Amino acid sequence: MNLFKKCLLVVSVLSVAACTDLDELLVNPNGVSPDQADASSLYNSIQLTFNDVQNDPYFFAAGLARMDAETGGFTYTATHQPTEFDGMWEAFYAGFLPDADAFIALAEPLGQDAAAASVKIMKAYGYMQFADLFGDVPFDEAGQGNSENQITNPTRTPGAEVYASANALLDEAIAQLEGADDFELAFDNFYGGSAEDWATLARTLKLRNAVTTRLVGGGSAVQSIVDAGDIIDENNENFEWHYGSNRNNPNNRHPFYNNSYEDDDGVYQSNWYMWLMAESKGFIDPRTRYYFFRQDKNIFPDAVEDDPNAFDCIFTAVPNPDVIPPWYEAVSEDMPYCLGSYSLGYFGRDHLNGSGIPPDGQYRTVFGLYPAGGRYDDGQTNETVQNGGTDGALGAGIEPIWQASFTHFILAEAALTGNYDGDAGELLKEAIQLSFDRVTSFESLVDGGTVIATTPVTVTIADTYAGDESVEEYIEYVMEEYEDADDTGKLAIVAREYLIALYGNGLEAYNLYRRTCLPMDVQPGIDPNPGSFIRSALYPSVHINRNLNATQKASFTEPVFWDTNDASCNY
Incomplete structure (x- = not known):
């Protein structure tokens, strides 16, 4: 990432050097002054660091939500340690926040209101993320190390106050964006400098916060936020980080692609999550082949017989x-064990299987086309993908931080919990369709014309894509199931479908799980006594060891402020 930042800085400097008339440069409102050049490079750094920070807790959160395989140990105590988030904590507090404040101080006098507001929105999101993960975090006294009254050991602000301050920062950004011009000060990887899109995001994040905190009264704000309009409800408004396909100098590909498409075997996928998509409904979710790539589709019985030590x-x-x-069967007699699908060859790991690593790399199911920018699974080809980054879409994926489908799912949840007067069923239906639309749009990243079979007829990759009919059949199945369910069952279906659509976003999956205790019938730990569920992350070692006012929380069973569920929650 450092090389990427340097390259972006060079681009910014060259754009200034290309202007030869310095007098014109000083008066041209669309030109770039020396002060703006500093702001430009700073903005590039801010966006890169922001994405690193928001991506960092993916495997922690996704593993707990069963979206990814949790393999750090056989008990929750063994899976995660305080050192895990040292890098993220330092990147946010020592990198992102000082840069963000410096940029705002530079940009506002230059009249760059939209750019400054966009940084305030990222800053608000970062604090929300930290409150969701850790609970109480430094806020009121954060970033005061160089102030007149230096504070080098900031105390922690209660999570509820952090959320309130983040919402206030979003309101400030919305007001600043009102009537603001789009900005070209720096490359904006999210919205291309669109003031309107950033304002839409800010309003949507306020909605997200209202639903996230609905158990402690936040849901009362949902209706007014929706009634005010201008929230993310179309895919062209999605808040997504767009990765590139460059392998070196810099490597700007999706981290999932780097994980599975170079020389390493890659992480284990969640057997339960793959089963949820491939088998739980009696037919395969058409998105499954976009999410996952099976390197070997004949694991059972072929690979099992040929290579039992794997x-x-x-x-x-x-x-x-x-x-x-038996404790699996007590949850569901259909609970997958050891494979996500015996008939289809989806191979990952069970929840909390922390055993050693056998020579199974060639059999593991890996990240697919969406959102990683990997290979689409055409159902025909058995090939490994540890080929030096030459497969699929070359890593040109996305970070799905907030999408239109997410908005519809949380509104369906709000409608079912009495916080919104919308039609939950229609919102669910629209949410699933939006998810399919975004996932299948990745077809444009690969060559669908590649022939994969010639007998008895010629078949191309495009012939195996999710067609309108299969998508309609999926939605019809879910909606029939929804109509037949009671209110509790309806919310469980919304949560299940939301979890599926969230693939690639671990934090929102973890939040959903803690907020609703849903979906039901998730895979338990492979050890019958895994211990208590992790309801918040332990504070990083760098915070505890370097801050004289910091003490470690009593246990990771301590919930964040908006999680008021009791210990009987479906964890």
């Missing part, structure tokens, strides 16, 4: 569809 199923030597741990 598997570590804990209770059986090899995958066995006739065996299921």
Whole structure:
């Protein structure tokens, strides 16, 4: 990332050097002054650091929500340590925040209101993320190390106050964006400098905050926010970080692609999540082949018979569809064990399987086309993808921080919980369609004309894409299920479908899980006694060891302020 920042800085400097008439430069409102050049490079750094920070907790949050395989240990105590978030904490408090404040101080006198407001929105999001993960965090006294009254050991502000301050910062940004011009001060990877889009995002984040905090009264704000309008409800308004396909100098590809498409085997996918998509409904979710790529589609029985030492199923030597741990069966008799799908070859790991790593790299299901920019799974090809970054869309994926489908899902939740007067069923239907539209749009990143079979007829990759009919059938199935369910069941279906659409966004999945105790029937730990669920992250070691006012929380079972569920929650 440092090389990427340097390259962006060079681009900014060259854009200034290209202007030869300095007098014109000083008076041209569209020109770039020396002060603006500093602001430009700073803005590039801010966006890069922001994306690094918001991406950092993915595997922590996604593993707990069963979106990704949680493999750090057999118990929750063993899975995550205080050092895990040292880098993120330092990047946010020592990198992003000082840069953000410096940029705002530079940009506002230059009349760059939209650019300054966009940084305030990122700053608000960062604080919301930290409050969601840790609870109380430094806010009121943060960033005061160089002030007149230096504060080098900031105390923590209660999470509820952090949220309130973040909402106030969003309001400030919205007001600043009112009538503001688009900005070209620096490259804006999110919205291309659009003041209107940044304002839409700010209003949407206020909605997100209202639903997130609905258990402590935040839901009362939902109706007025929606009635005011201008929230993210179309895919062209999505808040997404766009990765490139450059392998070196800099490597700007999706982290998931880097994880699975170079020389390493990559992380394990969640057996339960793949089963949820591939088998739980009795037919495969058409998005499954976009999310995941199976390097070997014939694991059972072929690979199991040919290479039995490649598997570590804990209770059986090899995958066995006739065996299921009794505590799995107590949750659901259909609960997957050792494989996400025996018939389709989706191979990852069970929840809290912290055993050693056998030689199974060639069999693992890896990240696919969406959102990682990897390979689309055409259902025909058995190939490994550890090929030095030459497969699929070359990593040109996205970070789905907030999408239009997410807005519809949380509004459906709000409608079912008495916080919004919309039609929850229609919102659910629209949410699923928006998710499909965004996922299938990734087809444009690969060559669909590649022939994958010639007998008995010629078949191309495009022939295997999710067509309108399969999408309609999926939505019809879910809506029939929804109509037949009681109110509790309806909310469970909304949560399940939201979790599926969230793929690539671990934080919102973790928040959903803690807020609703849903979806139901998630896979338990492979050890029958995994200990208590992690309801918030322990504070990073750098915070505890370097801040004289910092003390570690009593336990990771301590909930954040908006999580008022009791210990019987479906964790």
